Amino acid sequence: MRGVACAGGTMSRRRRRDRRGQDEREVIPQRAEELTAEWFTQILATGATVAEVRCEEIGVDVGFMGEVHRCHLTWEQFAGGGGAAALPASVIVKTPTQIPENFAAGDALRSYEREIAVYQKLRTTLGVPMPGYYHGAMDPDPAPWMQRPLFFLFDHLSVSGINWVIGQFLKLSGKSKRRYILLIEDFADARPPTQMLGGSLDDARRSLEVLARFHAANWMRSDATQHYRYIWPVDTVPRVGQASYVRNRDEFVERFGPVLGDGMLDRLDAIQERVPEICSLLAAEPWTLLHGDFRLDNVLFRPNGEMVVLDFQGLGSGRPAVDVAYFITTALTVE
Structure with a gap:
């Protein structure tokens, strides 16, 4: 009985620690209703207080991987009335899509993680005009070891085998609870x-x-991957592209075949057979x-x-x- 009591006490303490860990997790809003005035006040850390937030979704039916919100911010008046000009009247907030299949693809391809890392680690060195960066956050990668065995399979399996692995992996990614958010300048x-x-x-x-x-x-530029390792060359697992072509060809032909014509479809089929060779040339x-x-x-x-x-x-x-x-x-x- 003593052993049972000890085990029960240990399990109880573990549950309390787990609950405490969940309660202490960083707040990473994933929906517009979670983008509160209190959260913006804390994240933007201007010394002023956001009194009200009004969010509108932009780019509806355009984005595949995520949602984009323009958040209009009403600020409380500064004592003395100064400093208001430096406060953003609106910001852009990017979060993952709520469509499970699309989220699975974006999560598996590290699309959300990659963009946050670009703004955090590379934005000032890319030589391209980008929005200003306010905030980015994401949950830790639960399986950082996964890439190596996956890429090995993609390089060695048949096209049908690759499609099976992709299907299973997307099912796992679709169950992912990993959260992402990016706050950038609005134009x-x-x-x-x-x-x-x-x-x-x-x-x-x-x-x-x-x-x-x-x-x-x-x-x-060879130093970019020192800042973020998932900047992939175009010849990374090219047979995944072949598998995707095979998986989606029939539906594509049904929708667009009459527009393309048989000659173009034959050409696409021929190119598909050479995808690894073409990708190797484009990565050289x-x-x-x-x-x-x-x-x-x-x-x-x-x-x-x-x-x-x-x-x-x-x-x-x-x-x-x-x-x-x-x-x-x-x-x-x-x-």
């Missing part, structure tokens, strides 16, 4: 072009000039850091002539033509 006065409508030639030219400066600033020297999702939706044009580049979830490395080709094919109409 409410900026014009955001859209790739759905296509941009002007001037928009494209100016965007490519910014992209070229970014590539030049990070040409053959000379390489640079790649934005990974450089398109018009991620470029802002301000009235004063400044430009701002957004969305660094896909930062990687490879030949600069990867970013350039991606931008041109999504930014301009044929005309």
Whole structure:
């Protein structure tokens, strides 16, 4: 009986420690209703108090991996009325998507983690105009050892085997409780072009000039992975791309086959067979850091002539033509 009592006492103490650990976890809001005035007051730490918050979701039906909120902040009046001009009237808050399947993909690809790390560790050295950084937080990685065995499987399994592993891994990621949040500067006065409508030639030219400066600033930059290790070259597990093509081909053809035509589909099928070879060429020297999702939706044009580049979830490395080709094919109409 004494042993049972001791065991029960030990279990009780452990439960209390677990509950205390949960209570002491950092507050990392994941929904708009959790973005309170008290939380902003604490995080922004301006010495002033946020009296009221009004959040609006922006980019609805555009983002795949996350939610973006513009939060309008009402500040309590300073005693004496000074200092108000330095307080942000609004900020942008990025949190993961609430769609389980999409969250699983973003979590597995380290998209949320990567963008927070870019703002925290690389923002001032990338040579590209980015929003100012206010705050970023995430829960610790529960399985930092997972990448090596996964990549080994992706390099050695058949395409069907890779698809099975991906399916199982996404199921696990979908159950992840890991939280992420990023607070950045808002440019409410900026014009955001859209790739759905296509941009002007001037928009494209100016965007490519910014992209070229970014590539030049990070040409053959070997120290970036010392700051954050998940900046992957474009030839990282290329057979995952092949597996994804096979997994999604039938649905893609059903939706877009008539638009592409049989000749283009045959060409895509042929390219799919060469994905590892092509990725190896695109990762070879000379390489640079790649934005990974450089398109018009991620470029802002301000009235004063400044430009701002957004969305660094896909930062990687490879030949600069990867970013350039991606931008041109999504930014301009044929005309």
